[in-house]
Amino acid sequence: MMFRANPPAQPSTPSRTRTTPPAPRPARGRTAVAELTKLRTLPGLVWVFAATVIATAVSAGGLTASSDTVPSAAASALALVPFVQIGFILLGVMSFTHEYAGKQIYASLVAVPQRVSLALTKVWVLGTVALGTALLSLGTALGTAALVLWLRDGSVDTSAAAGLADSTWSVATSGEWWQLAGAACYLTLIAVLVQAIAMICRTLIPSLVVSLLLLVVLPPLVTQSPAIAKWLPDQAGSALYLPDGAASFRPLAGSLVLLGWVAVLGTTALIRFAKRDPSDG
Amino acid sequence: MNFVRALRAEFQKLYTLPSVWLGLAITIAGSAVITWISASQSQPPTAQDGHYPSLENAFTGIPILGLAGMLVIAILAIGSEYAVDEPDAGGSRQISTTLGAAPGRTRVIVAKAVTITVTTLVAAAITIPLNIAFAQSLAGPGAAVAPLDVVLPRAIGTAWYWLCMALIAFAVTVFTRSSAFPLLFFIANSSLVSVTFLLTRVTKLADWLPDMAGRNLFGFPPRLIDPGGLDPEIGWIVMGAWAAGALIAAAITFIRRDA
Numbered sequence: 001m002m003f004r005a006n007p008p009a010q011p012s013t014p015s016r017t018r019t020t021p022p023a024p025r026p027a028r029g030r031t032a033v034a035e036l037t038k039l040r041t042l043p044g045l046v047w048v049f050a051a052t053v054i055a056t057a058v059s060a061g062g063l064t065a066s067s068d069t070v071p072s073a074a075a076s077a078l079a080l081v082p083f084v085q086i087g088f089i090l091l092g093v094m095s096f097t098h099e100y101a102g103k104q105i106y107a108s109l110v111a112v113p114q115r116v117s118l119a120l121t122k123v124w125v126l127g128t129v130a131l132g133t134a135l136l137s138l139g140t141a142l143g144t145a146a147l148v149l150w151l152r153d154g155s156v157d158t159s160a161a162a163g164l165a166d167s168t169w170s171v172a173t174s175g176e177w178w179q180l181a182g183a184a185c186y187l188t189l190i191a192v193l194v195q196a197i198a199m200i201c202r203t204l205i206p207s208l209v210v211s212l213l214l215l216v217v218l219p220p221l222v223t224q225s226p227a228i229a230k231w232l233p234d235q236a237g238s239a240l241y242l243p244d245g246a247a248s249f250r251p252l253a254g255s256l257v258l259l260g261w262v263a264v265l266g267t268t269a270l271i272r273f274a275k276r277d278p279s280d281g
Numbered sequence: 282m283n284f285v286r287a288l289r290a291e292f293q294k295l296y297t298l299p300s301v302w303l304g305l306a307i308t309i310a311g312s313a314v315i316t317w318i319s320a321s322q323s324q325p326p327t328a329q330d331g332h333y334p335s336l337e338n339a340f341t342g343i344p345i346l347g348l349a350g351m352l353v354i355a356i357l358a359i360g361s362e363y364a365v366d367e368p369d370a371g372g373s374r375q376i377s378t379t380l381g382a383a384p385g386r387t388r389v390i391v392a393k394a395v396t397i398t399v400t401t402l403v404a405a406a407i408t409i410p411l412n413i414a415f416a417q418s419l420a421g422p423g424a425a426v427a428p429l430d431v432v433l434p435r436a437i438g439t440a441w442y443w444l445c446m447a448l449i450a451f452a453v454t455v456f457t458r459s460s461a462f463p464l465l466f467f468i469a470n471s472s473l474v475s476v477t478f479l480l481t482r483v484t485k486l487a488d489w490l491p492d493m494a495g496r497n498l499f500g501f502p503p504r505l506i507d508p509g510g511l512d513p514e515i516g517w518i519v520m521g522a523w524a525a526g527a528l529i530a531a532a533i534t535f536i537r538r539d540a
Contacts, residue, residue: 044461066483083474090465101365102372205300205360208464209353213307217349217472221342225318 031112035125038098045094049129052087053137056080060141064148073145074172074180077138081183081241084137085234088130088187089211092194095126097204105278115274119199123192123266130191134184142180146171175243182240182251186258190215193233193262199269233261287383287392291358294375295396298361301354308350308404309411315342316412320419332502333427339409339416340435344499345471347408348443352467355397355447360460376540386536390455394448394528401447405440438498438513445524446471449491452527455535481509494519 026034039045056077064076099105112118172180197214198207215234222229229235230248239247239254247254295301319338362376383389413432417424446467454463470476471492480487487493488511495516496506511519 086465086469086474205353205357205460205464206303208461209300209303209307209349209468212465212468213311213346213349216469216474217345220472221315221345222318224341225322228318 025114025117026112031118031121032125034111035121036129039095039125039129042094042098045091045098048087048090048094049133052084052091052133053140055087056084056137057140057144059083061144061148064145065152070145070149072170072172072176073142073149074176076145077141078176078179078183078241080141081186081238082234085187085190085215087137088133088191089194089208089215091130091133092126092191093198093204093207093211095129095191096122096195096198097202097207100202100278101204109278116270119270119273123195126195127188127192130188131184134187137187138180138183142171179241179243182255185255186237186240189237189255189258189262190234193258193265196262196265196269199273200265231257233258236261284388284392287385287388288395290379290383291389291392291396294361294379295354295358295400298357300357304350304353304357305404306350307353308347309408311346311350312342312408312412313415315346316416317419320416333425333431335416335420335424336413336427336432336435337502337505338419339412340439340499340501343409343412344439344442347405347439348446348471349468351401351404351443351447352450352471353464354400355451356454356460356463356467358393358397359451359454360458360463363458364460374540380540387532390532390535394451397447397451398444401444402440405436405443409436409439434513435498435500438495438500438517441517442495442498442520445495445520446492448524449527452524452531455531478507489519491520491523494523 059080060073060076063079064070064073070076099108108118109115112121194207194211194215197211201207201210214232219229219232219234222232226248235247236249236254236257239249239251240258249257316339319341320335362379363374366373366375379389380386413427413436417426450463450467453467454460457463475492477487477490477493480490481493488509494511496510497513498516498520500513510516
């Protein structure tokens, strides 16, 4: 016979030796758009955003109107930061726990199998949303407070040297502009920190309870022990928006401590998100 | 289904929720940590104007952290019934099963209230004496020991405060049918970010709100707190009345409303 009976055997069964090709990586921009869409279409989150902005603006107006000694519109806005942070705690918690409220996390991981990249996209999308919310809240608060002062006192002094002019109030002194910028950074970092806590706890209730304890309940209880209290994230971070000398740290050191919290909890969260099965409690 | 079986079911449901153990840990362990932190500050070993440093150390953490833990438990006792289950498990809510198994709704809500009451009182009976003893042992042998007639009203007042607030939070969660908002409001409001406390600055009527009415039940020495508020004797009654009213309103809603 001139022809071969059988063609040479295939090297082996292809399915066993072939290495699985890496899962296609979606372009970063598309992941970010997807994450933003998830946040935008989460009804609770939109309510939190609206409620935070409106409540800050109304409270700033009320606070300014109820006191005769408010020196500037910025002072009212800055005094509200500890209250406003509740909204950012909610933003941080909800931005992540909705994935685990049903089975959405599986769809997300199928679409973007690169878990670290997915988690980091979530972080910076939330950070951007939080920064926007902070700027809008503080901005409207500043506007409302300024409006109240203007209606009451009549004249506006836009110069930095408020005390030298004959007007008795200003929108913000030059120092206060920095404090307002610090407040926006602080609120954004709090949202990101809480998102890390949510990434560790995964479901809504434990994440909310742990975040509230760490940021709201615990600080007043340990004020008697400044050596411990000053290292808590909100106390250290308060250096960003309090006037010079009012916080335990200088602004740079305080923000570094807060960033340290974000780094430690964030790394833990990333490792948990990347290594653990999504169905682990 | 008789009441005892309904009660047993409620206990079983409550103590198989992971976050309930988180709540108990906050109350019992959290308070102890705060007691330890407070005791680490140097203090005079003797009593000053009728107040005892070691007792104050114990009472730094107990009122607020203990309350936070009890609020978590009370809110979850009913909030978890309304949480939507995973789609794989039918996407249903536990309340359907509960009411299918125990159609007598009065019995269900009374059993839930009893579950919360027992849990709160047991947690108080563990946390408060334990922290007082812990603070005393940390203060060392030379420290002044507060007599029982000083300790007892504060301990019982604190337990009453927890119980009333837990039942009020439970009632509010019956109305909202979800845990997140009541948790956020009640825990945040029990700390420095207190809306009700700010309201007392605006109007004296706010002193009669449940949490403000009871704020002198903890028996803090006047130099440590903002003055004002109702006397503890009146506070007891006002808080109890709020809790009873809230429970009755919640029960009527729960019995009449489509689940």
